[in-house]
Amino acid sequence: MPALNDLALTVEExxxxxxxxxxxxxxxGDASTETLDYRVFRRAPRAQASYSNAMAMGVLELKKISAAxxxxxxxx
Numbered sequence: 001m002p003a004l005n006d007l008a009l010t011v012e013e014x015x016x017x018x019x020x021x022x023x024x025x026x027x028x029g030d031a032s033t034e035t036l037d038y039r040v041f042r043r044a045p046r047a048q049a050s051y052s053n054a055m056a057m058g059v060l061e062l063k064k065i066s067a068a069x070x071x072x073x074x075x076x
Contacts, residue, residue: 006025006026007023007024007025007026007041007062007065008023008024008026008038009021009022009023009024009055009058009059009062010022010024010058011051011054011055011058013051017049018047018048019047019048019049019050019051019053019054020043020044020047020048020054021043021044021048021054021055021057021058021061022040022042022043022044022058023040023041023042023043023058023061023062023065024038024039024040024041025038025039025040025041026038027039042061044057044058
């Protein structure tokens with residue numbers, strides 16, 4: 001699983017009134033460049049009716065990933 005600081009959240013509207021969140025994962029180029037290449041990590045399974053709803057659903061997905069990362073890092 002990528003580090004949270006390597007993820008970006010965006011909302012796309014491929015058709016009018018259908019908004020999908022997309023999580024992008026940064027892939028660092030070689031050391032000679034300062035560019036990042038983003039690739040799709042996860043996408044919304046279904047459209048939302050508004051940009052803000054899609055963004056909120058994407059944030060919830062990030063929170064799930066964060067919680068899973070935090071739980072995986074804990075030791076007894």
